[in-house]
Amino acid sequence: MTPLLLLLLALAAGAGAASFPADFANLFAAKAALSDPSSALAAWDPGLSPSLSPCRWPHLLCSNPSSSSSAAIAAVLLSNLSLAGEFPAPLCELRSLARLDLSYNDLTGPLPGCLAAMPSLRHLDLAGNGFSGEVPRSYGAGFPSLLTLSLAGNELSGELPAFLANVSALEELLLAYNQFAPSPLPETFTGIRRLQVLWLAGCNLVGDIPPSIGSLKNLVNLDLSTNNLTGEIPSSIGGLESVVQLELYSNQLTGSLPEGMSALKKLRFFDAAMNQLSGEIPADLFLAPRLESLHLYQNELTGRVPATVADAAALNDLRLFTNRLVGELPPEFGKKSPLEFLDLSDNRISGEIPATLCSAGKLEQLLMLNNELVGPIPAELGQCRTLTRVRLPNNRLSGAVPPDMWGLPHLYLLELAGNALSGAVAPAIATARNLSQLLISDNRFAGALPPELGSLPNLFELSASNNVFSGPLPASLTVVTTLGRLDLRNNSLSGELPRGVRRWQKLTQLDLADNRLTGNIPAELGDLPVLNSLDLSNNELTGGVPVQLENLKLSLLNLSNNRLAGVLPPLFAGEMYKDSFLGNPGLCTGGSCSSGRRARAGRRGLVGSVTVAVAGVILLLGAAWFAHRYRSQRRWSTEDAAGEKSRWVVTSFHKAEFDEEDILSCLDDEDNVVGTGAAGKVYKAVLGNGARGGDDGAVVAVKKLWANGGAAKKAAAMEAGGGGGGGGGGGKDTFEAEVATLGRIRHKNIVKLWCSLSSGDRRLLVYEYMPNGSLGDLLHGGKGGLLDWPARHRIMVDAAEGLSYLHHDCAPPIVHRDVKSNNILLDADLRAKVADFGVARAVSAAPPTAVSAIAGSCGYIAPEYSYTLRITEKSDVYSFGVVMLELLTGKAPAGPELGEKDLVRWVCGGVERDGVDRVLDARLAGAPRDETRRALNVALLCASSLPINRPSMRSVVKLLLELRPESKEKAMAEEKPLLV
Structure with missing residues (x-):
């Protein structure tokens, strides 16, 4: 007996245990x-607790627990307790x-060989630990009674341990998700x-599934998913007479x-x-006879x-979505x-x-989009009160x-767009109290829109364009x-726009173009805080x-082809x-009106007076603007107190027809500031002559980085300590890092860098402008209600595709290192783009190296970084998992409401204690439980x-695409080329 054990026994005896x-x-x-x-x-x-029998201590089970002298440990149950270190060898005793x-x-560390004895x-x-190295060969020669392994x-490597087959008593063998070398089954x-x-x-399995698999007559669960298996599924699989669950998804199986x-x-x-299976089902x-679930999609x-x-x-x-299935469905399918x-969906049925x-009265989700279905929607579906989502x-x-x-x-969700459906929207819609999206565009619906639409408390989107x-x-x-x-x-809507639209505080898009609307444009439309697309064109x-x-703050304004009159507000005269x-x-x-409005002689004097007054005001405003512009240019063109001029070096990455004067003029007005961070300020620049070479019109975002002195040094210190700086950059500062990274990236989900400007220690970055700002501000700033479940899911997919491009399609790969909701920006349609590459680094072929300063932001940093200071793509994956949890829970990654926990630990504890539904954002109450639960699983897997x-x-x-199958079709339709 070791001295430590003797000491512990002596201590136990001294504590009152007579026989321990x-x-x-x-x-x-x-x-x-x-x-x-x-x-x-x-x-x-x-x-x-000297009087408490050790057999009553937590996490232990004893044989013969009633006797303190003859009791022996039968079970040690220490799952999910945050224990760390190497395997404690005394357990083998x-x-x-x-x-x-x-x-x-x-x-961590190697697997203990002593367990086999x-x-x-x-x-x-x-x-679910971090054990590494190879599985000890002693495991194949020991374990005389082992049933479950x-x-x-973990992080096990080497060859897949085929010698475990020698443990002949095994009933359960679970080796999934390790880093084994490519091996056949x-x-x-x-x-x-x-x-x-x-x-x-x-497990990195390759090759065919051996026909001998059918000899496992007692097998209940066979999971070979997410490998690189090829060849056909052997017919002998029909011999698994006890099998309940058979998982072969995400391989390269054919035939x-x-x-x-x-x-x-x-x-x-x-x-x-998600294989390459062909032929008929x-x-x-x-x-x-007991088949409950069949997934054969994406084959x-x-x-x-x-x-x-x-x-x-x-x-x-x-x-069965995304295959090549044809023909009619059996008429009694479902009976x-x-x-x-x-x-x-996505067949030719x-x-x-x-x-x-x-x-059976249980159907919840009916998805048959993008097929060739004909005829009416069956009346029986109108009686299916369990339906939550219909997409046809x-x-x-x-x-x-x-x-x-x-x-x-x-x-x-009721989506019927792109058919030839007719008739009216029935007043019965008043009872659809959970309806969030009514998408019925491109049909032949007619009649008046029922007033009962106003009784829908959760309606977020009504899309009924191109009807009658x-x-x-x-x-x-x-x-x-x-x-x-x-x-x-x-459509053929008529009458005036209703009053009271100021209650639409969440409205982002209003499109009533090509109707017969009359009357005035309600002034209260200007009170809608997030409206960014307004189209009332082609009306009366x-x-x-x-x-x-x-x-x-509009990204689209179209009031053309109406009968509007009067003087345009100054902002719109540009x-x-x-x-x-x-x-x-x-x-x-x-300053001039059409001849028709000046034709009446009786108004000429008044018009002339107004013209003179307006001209005078314009002259004064012009003089003030000129003086302001002159002072701005003077300040930005002087390099030091001597007034020696310097030139701005402009580096363009996309064709754009604006110059430094257009950019510099916006930096003098603090009203243009839309954000301030450790690296500098961000301005919104409305360019007078437009960025005619770009996709975003004449509005851009300009990041003005701090200079090297004074406040800049403070900002640099903040950045190094809180997630922006980082050593190992070879002397590159934030400006150079961001330019070097973004300048070579072309992807629809990465924010576009138009150009950079530098002059001495002054640096500017000009980006595309994102009207809806950052995800963090929108989600946690009181406007999270704008983000329904489809929007949140779409943001997840967009951001994931951007990061996937960085990790897998860039050469060398790029690790962002500061993935967070504030670095995910949203355009006018709430589509997401990854931004802020000031700390991004390319990943070389060599192993990841340690850095000298913290990279990342509080609440998003992967736990291994605290003790390794090593950055890999998996660090970004962890941070993205936290962003997903933000979208699912509506909570920030850290804060008083989480107590002393971060968001990941708070979610894990909440799920274990109260179940999944209690941790989800209450604003997602109408979302499909299956999708949000699976999304939470993906988020926790990432984190x-x-x-x-x-x-x-x-x-x-x-x-993420698998979560909402319909999103894959949209992704394919929007892919066009991947690089933009």
């Missing part, structure tokens, strides 16, 4: 070898130990006859699905999505959906099945929608929508305070242009708005404490 078994002394030694930051093992101390669970801690050990779980989610594993669970996802799977009498879940697959499957799908008595989740989720899809756009549907369907009580709606815009719509987008373009509006519209008022001959522009457990950003993009 050696097992407990070994526990004390193990505790002493571990770092326990959360004091989870504090109760393992006889000095604190617990000769009676049957179960050891150290999963999901921060243990423990005679009673039956269940060993070391998953879980090493998943060992044939020897198929010889473990008692095996029930084989989890080898993400046809095997026949004979109807013999799998216990199969409930089969997922072979075998008819007998749907005859597996190359052809032919019809088999008629046997109508006989699948247990089927509730069928996802015998408890369908809950059906997604057949024709015929009518089966009327029996909701016969871009088909050939016709006829009227069932009246009751408009008012389904749980429906939050007539009559007035319902005044009741103005009470819908949640409205964010209203698009009724190209009269009166003047309200001066209050100058309050808006060149950048020259196309916004065409076709209004009664408008006064540039895993172990870098090896975090997926690549390329995988994150795939996971």
